[in-house]
Each structure stands twice: as C-alpha cells, then as structure tokens.
Amino acid sequence: xxxxxxxxxxxxxVPTTTGGMPEAEAPEQRERSASLWADARRQLMRSPVFxxxxxxxxxxxxxxxxxxxxxxxxPRACDVVFARQGPSAEHWFGTSIVGCDYYAHAIYGAxxxxxxxxxxxAGVTLLGGVLGMVAGFYGGWVDTxxxxxxxxxxxxxxxxxxxxxxTVIKIRNVLTxxxxxxxLAWPVIARIMRGSVLASKHLDYVQAAKALGAxxxxxMFKHIMPNAVAPVVVYATILLGTFxxxxxxxxxxxxxxxxxxxxWGVMITQHxxxxxxxxGLLLFPAGLLFGTVLSFIxxxxxxxxxxxxxxx
Amino acid sequence: xxxxVIRRLLQFxxxxxxxxxxxxxxxxxxxxxxxxxxxxxxxxxxxSEQLLQNVAERVGLGDPCLERKGDPCLxxxxxxxxxxxxxxxxxxxxxxxxxxxxxxxxxxYTLRLVLIAIVFEGVVGIIAGVLAALRNGGFVDYLVKTxxxxxxxxxxxxxxxxxxxxxxxxxxxxLRGSGLPDWVAxxxxxxxxxxxxxxxxxxxxxMVLGAVSLAATARLTRTSLLENIRSDYVRTAxxxxxxxxxxxxxxxxxxxxxxxxxxxxxxxxxxxxxxVITETIFNVPGLGRLVVxxxxxxxxxxxxxxxxxLVLVYMLASLLVDLLYAVLDPRIRYE
Numbered sequence: 001x002x003x004x005x006x007x008x009x010x011x012x013x014v015p016t017t018t019g020g021m022p023e024a025e026a027p028e029q030r031e032r033s034a035s036l037w038a039d040a041r042r043q044l045m046r047s048p049v050f051x052x053x054x055x056x057x058x059x060x061x062x063x064x065x066x067x068x069x070x071x072x073x074x075p076r077a078c079d080v081v082f083a084r085q086g087p088s089a090e091h092w093f094g095t096s097i098v099g100c101d102y103y104a105h106a107i108y109g110a111x112x113x114x115x116x117x118x119x120x121x122a123g124v125t126l127l128g129g130v131l132g133m134v135a136g137f138y139g140g141w142v143d144t145x146x147x148x149x150x151x152x153x154x155x156x157x158x159x160x161x162x163x164x165x166x167t168v169i170k171i172r173n174v175l176t177x178x179x180x181x182x183x184l185a186w187p188v189i190a191r192i193m194r195g196s197v198l199a200s201k202h203l204d205y206v207q208a209a210k211a212l213g214a215x216x217x218x219x220m221f222k223h224i225m226p227n228a229v230a231p232v233v234v235y236a237t238i239l240l241g242t243f244x245x246x247x248x249x250x251x252x253x254x255x256x257x258x259x260x261x262x263x264w265g266v267m268i269t270q271h272x273x274x275x276x277x278x279x280g281l282l283l284f285p286a287g288l289l290f291g292t293v294l295s296f297i298x299x300x301x302x303x304x305x306x307x308x309x310x311x312x
Numbered sequence: 313x314x315x316x317v318i319r320r321l322l323q324f325x326x327x328x329x330x331x332x333x334x335x336x337x338x339x340x341x342x343x344x345x346x347x348x349x350x351x352x353x354x355x356x357x358x359x360s361e362q363l364l365q366n367v368a369e370r371v372g373l374g375d376p377c378l379e380r381k382g383d384p385c386l387x388x389x390x391x392x393x394x395x396x397x398x399x400x401x402x403x404x405x406x407x408x409x410x411x412x413x414x415x416x417x418x419x420x421y422t423l424r425l426v427l428i429a430i431v432f433e434g435v436v437g438i439i440a441g442v443l444a445a446l447r448n449g450g451f452v453d454y455l456v457k458t459x460x461x462x463x464x465x466x467x468x469x470x471x472x473x474x475x476x477x478x479x480x481x482x483x484x485x486x487l488r489g490s491g492l493p494d495w496v497a498x499x500x501x502x503x504x505x506x507x508x509x510x511x512x513x514x515x516x517x518x519m520v521l522g523a524v525s526l527a528a529t530a531r532l533t534r535t536s537l538l539e540n541i542r543s544d545y546v547r548t549a550x551x552x553x554x555x556x557x558x559x560x561x562x563x564x565x566x567x568x569x570x571x572x573x574x575x576x577x578x579x580x581x582x583x584x585x586x587x588v589i590t591e592t593i594f595n596v597p598g599l600g601r602l603v604v605x606x607x608x609x610x611x612x613x614x615x616x617x618x619x620x621x622l623v624l625v626y627m628l629a630s631l632l633v634d635l636l637y638a639v640l641d642p643r644i645r646y647e
Contacts, residue, residue, distance in 0.1 A: 155327060160623065245465075272473050275473060275477045294465035
C-alpha cells in the first residue's frame, strides 16, 4: 500500500489540477478544475495505444455499418467452380470452400459479431448496473437478496451455462445468443457497480445533497452514478472484446450461429480442417477477430489508467 | 477460524440449491419455448403423441409442466434434486444409458488433462512471475505483461487449432520420420488423443488448456511478490545478511504464494469447463467432448446431467479454496 500512499502525497502537492470528484455540472474553467472525464479525455488523446486501438475499432465499426464502402461484392454470391483459390487481385483474401469471395465475407462478418457484442454489453451494463446500484444504495435486506442472487449466477461458469441453454432452446440466432450472454454475464457488472456505489455513497457531497432534500432517485442517478460509473465503463469496454470472442467460441462448439449466417466465428469454424493447405481461410477472420478483441481490451486498460486519479 | 468455516458451509448450501435451481429453470424455460428435445431423436419422422410421451417419460422430460411457458416446474426440480443428492442419478441419455456411466468413462481423461494443465500453469507461471518481479521492467516482465493481454485476445480454440496443426501435424510428421522413440514421435507430438499413449498424448492439449490462465498466474505472482519485497520483514531478512535466494525463496515467496494458490484452486473448476474446447479440438474422450458431442446431436439430457455435475465440482472447488485460504492466511478472520 506504500506506493499508493506515496502517489497520494504526490498528488496533493500539485495544486488543484486533479479534482478527485467529477464536477459534471460546472465545467466552466476547462483548464484548471476539469471534471474527471475531461481529464481522462485529455490523457487518452495523448496515449498512442488508445488512439491506435480506437482507430482499429472505428474501422471495424465502419465495416459493420457500411460494408459496401469496403467491398462491392456480395458475400452470398458464391460459385463452387472457384472454390478454395488463394489470394489474387480478383479475390483479395481468396475464396471459401464453397467459392464465396472471402474478403467480402470477412467485411460482412463484422456486422453480426459486433451486433451481438454491443447488444449484449448494453444489456449486461443496464441490468447489472441497475441491480448493483440498487443493492449498494439501499443496503439491508435488498442488498442481501441481490448479493445472494449474484453469488448463485457466478457459480455457473459462462461456457457451461451457455452450452446448456443453447442446446435446449435449439433456436440459435443473434437474439438467443445475446440473451444467453446477458443472462450469464450481468453479475460481474452488478458486483462492480455495488462496490463502487458503496464506496461513494457516504462521501460528503452525497450527504450534502441528501441534507438539501434530494430524492433517492436523484441521489442515485445525479450524484452517485457519475462518480461510481467509471469502473463499470472500463469493464464494459473489456467485455465488448470478450463477447466478440465468446460468439466465435459458441459457434465453434456448435451451439452458436450456423452456416448461412456470415460471422467471423462461422468462417473460422468452417475452415479449420483446411488450415494446413489454406492457412489464410483461418487466419484472415481469426486475425480480424484477434485485432478487435485486443483493441477493446487495450482501450479498457487505457481508460482504467486515465480514470484512476491515483495513477496520474 | 471455526466460526468462519461454519458460516461458509452454511452459506454453501443455499448457493448450491440456488445454482441448481437456476440451471433447472434455464433448461425448463428453454424447453417450454422450443420443442421437447425428445423430438430430435426421431429426426424428420413424426412420431405418434403416445410414443413421444412414453419416450419423454423414460428420459425424465415427460412432466406436463414443460409444456406451460414460464412454469418454474418445482415438482420436477424436487425430483431432480432427490435423484442427484440421494441416488447420485444425473439422468439417462436418449438410449437409456445412465449419464453417470458415461461420465465415469470420460472422467479419467479430463482429470489427467486438468492435472497436466494445472501443473504446467503453476510451475511455469510462478517461475515467470518471480523472474518478472525480480527484474521489474526487464524482458520477462514485459513478456508477462504482453502475454496476459494477448492470451485473452486469442480465442482459445484458435490457439488450439494452430498448435494442433503446427506442433501435432507438421512438426510431428518431421519427428515421425526420424529415429526418435515412439512415445515421443507418435505420442507426445500427436495431433489428437491416442489410447495407446494415455499420458503422452495429453501433454500438449493440457498445455494449451493451461495457457489461458498461465499468464494470469504469472501476473498474480509478480504483483504479490512485488508487494512483499517492499515490506519490512523482507528488509529485516536482508539486513540480517541473508542471501538473495533465501530472502526471496523462503521469506517473500511463501507469503506471496497465498493468493496464487487460491487462484490455482479456483482455476481448477474453470479448467474443468475450459476442457470443453480443448477436448473437442484434440479429440480427447473426456467430459468436455461428451458435452459438446451431446450438444451437437441435441441430446439435452446428457448436457444437463454433465453440466450439473461440473457445476457441483466447480462450487466444491471454490468452497475448498475459501477454507484453505482461511487456513493459509492468519490475517483472514471473518467474524
């Protein structure tokens, strides 16, 4: 703990550059007393890792939203005559086992993978965030019940739970995969949120707001949340990457999306047997997937560093 | 400590019941919103209602509550709990073989795989972590830092494919031409499991399985050791004139390993689940391949049975780790 103490001492010597608390409602003097988020933004803009990672993510998002900017070819226009060709000027990544243009496939695959990751992360953050907030804020028996439920969900390993549920339900589309991820992954966010709320609910400014007669909802969302949400944002960024990988893993295990769907997971799974003859068929989608997951994790790490005032 | 153990045990019972219920409820809702998995047995043919009902009854999916959407099926849950905890009965597969029998055949392979993984992860992880902590900012430190991120970013099944093809097939083929002993060339460097070499063929799959948490082990050892190196008792030991080896190896490391040991314990449960991927890639006839095979062919009863068993193992491992933590670390007193 000595290093944290030293860091704190160092921080306190620097006059007023770091306001530990966000003053979200009064951002007038930008330079001197900026909010936590403005400080974080300034630091992130100077971090090359964060800039490269977010640049990559922007590229992948543009593939998902506007695939026709990247390729004119239709990923489903396939001709078996041209199956398994190597990369050429006509087909940049070669062709798949059924003769589809692999580059177009890889571009269009971004959409499904990202939709699942974004929807699942949004769902997890909403569900886990609200439950964690309620548990931390009200305490008492509400907290006891929610914490027990969290324990119960955490006892079910993600992969095993997903396999059971997707086997039984048999309908495997974007919606069911997303629901399964949300149901199994919310407790971690709830736990982080709860701890974070517990840490900030007794701070002076919250007590002051309470004394001024703020309602519970106002206290929770206006006062506690801006201060408590930072660790959740960090974890949610990392989760985005984890869910992209989870979709591919479920597909590989045969309980995720199936072949006519165009996703990176389906592409990897379909071509694994051909790895030695046509390594590109595995490596192109796997590389895109790796880049996406890595970028999200690095962004999360950079965010954590930027949002923690003790590390400045 | 006695009070802590009792409290932890008392908490354990409702958590187990809750998790069992969660698993039961998820599967029941799944069945209610799609069709009964027994239909999958008949493929394209449409069986008579009577036949369907009889088969469903025999594999334990005949309860009428599985038709009512949203029904928590408490009666069925009670039956299942009774079966699991009183008769050690995890259901039957669609050919009426008890799931416990299938698991008994598969369990030795998974245990061996997990053992190899945990030894690999523990030994290599701790050594790498110690080296990283001693040369803070050096090459090993950098390697540990980057590999923790990289290993999370590569989905473990992609890692498995690449290692199987390059090490098992390519490199193995080179070795098989040379005059090396058989157990190395066809056993150790085999692209899949071979019953003739029940240990050697599991070494590489075990290492792939352990690789996922290897980096985390190393990082944990590093952080924990760095924290202890700066503490007073280590300074005292150094001041007494003890050698570096003794100070690090005996004084600092023993305390630093407490969180690492508990992490490895929790990971034991995780590895049982992670074996699902590794066993599928390397064709190891263990519990994981049993689950995936059943999931792919739609044998829901087998999946439910085996996963229930694995979840129980996982929870038991976490409980033991918590108790072990209380024994190992005298600072821990939950009163």
